[in-house]
Amino acid sequence: MTTEVPGKLSPGRTTLAARVRDLIEAVVLAEDDPPGLLDAAARIEEVTESLRARRRESPRLLVQADTVGRLSANNPVEGPGNPLAPPLSRIRVDVDGMRAEVTFTAVHEGPPERVHGGWVAAVLDHAVGRAVAAAGHPAMTASLTVDYHEGTPYGVPLEVEARFARRDGRKVYAIANISSGGTITATASAILVLFTGPVPG
Numbered sequence: 546m547t548t549e550v551p552g553k554l555s556p557g558r559t560t561l562a563a564r565v566r567d568l569i570e571a572v573v574l575a576e577d578d579p580p581g582l583l584d585a586a587a588r589i590e591e592v593t594e595s596l597r598a599r600r601r602e603s604p605r606l607l608v609q610a611d612t613v614g615r616l617s618a619n620n621p622v623e624g625p626g627n628p629l630a631p632p633l634s635r636i637r638v639d640v641d642g643m644r645a646e647v648t649f650t651a652v653h654e655g656p657p658e659r660v661h662g663g664w665v666a667a668v669l670d671h672a673v674g675r676a677v678a679a680a681g682h683p684a685m686t687a688s689l690t691v692d693y694h695e696g697t698p699y700g701v702p703l704e705v706e707a708r709f710a711r712r713d714g715r716k717v718y719a720i721a722n723i724s725s726g727g728t729i730t731a732t733a734s735a736i737l738v739l740f741t742g743p744v745p746g
């Protein structure tokens with residue numbers, strides 16, 4: 546069952562997600578001290594069990610994202626409620642597309658000191674979806690072509706930009722890029738197909 550949350554997401558949820566993000570980074574960077582790691586694992590298991598006792602049935606948690614509609618606060622790219630999401634911040638949408646910021650951490654490392662290409666693609670995929678929805682053509686990605694021009698750094702705010710390009714029947718074309726300090730590190734072009742049924746959040 547989907548839980549509707551009108552207006553803003555509860556600060557408890559965003560704070561919990563933020564602390565778990567910190568935890569994941571601390572785990573990835575933890576020194577190899579087996580007793581200390583096992584002790585931490587036991588304490589984390591306790592917290593997990595206490596949350597599981599109040600488990601919801603669906604991860605979807607719809608909130609008003611901005612003027613274009615509702616989106617799950619647990620979205621794995623954008624969602625502030627999901628510790629897996631980097632997440633996106635300073636999201637600005639208009640009829641042509643969207644802009645946002647994202648900061649990856651060591652958790653997202655692929656090549657040394659660079660973001661894993663799958664995470665870069667995930668952000669670009671999400672951005673084209675947001676851009677075409679903002680342009681009034683909510684659609685699902687059918688094809689995403691990503692060009693990696695340079696390694697994408699983590700630990701610094703990155704700018705994400707996506708724009709609706711054109712529509713041809715049910716096909717919607719969009720482009721996106723991710724940049725660091727004005728240098729574009731990856732670009733994407735996408736073909737999305739208009740939703741025929743209700744638009745999922």
Ligand SMILES: CCCCCCCCCCCCCC(=O)SCCNC(=O)CCNC(=O)[C@H](O)C(C)(C)COP(=O)(O)OP(=O)(O)OC[C@H]1O[C@@H](n2cnc3c(N)ncnc32)[C@H](O)[C@@H]1OP(=O)(O)O
Pocket residue numbers: 610611613614615616670671672674675678683684685686687688714715716736738744745746
């Ligand atoms: C706040 C915001 C609210 C809104 C929320 C949204 C934003 C949230 C952002 C979240 C972002 C999350 C991002 C995500 O996670 S998106 C999730 C990842 N994507 C998917 O899971 C999609 C999986 N694929 C499908 O479900 C179907 O294949 C779809 C629905 C896409 C099309 O199957 P359907 O049976 O419906 O259509 P059709 O097969 O008759 O094709 C229709 C037309 O499309 C053309 N075509 C098809 N495939 C390709 C291709 N690969 N290259 C080029 N063209 C292709 C095809 O030739 C035809 O053209 P034409 O003959 O008409 O000329």
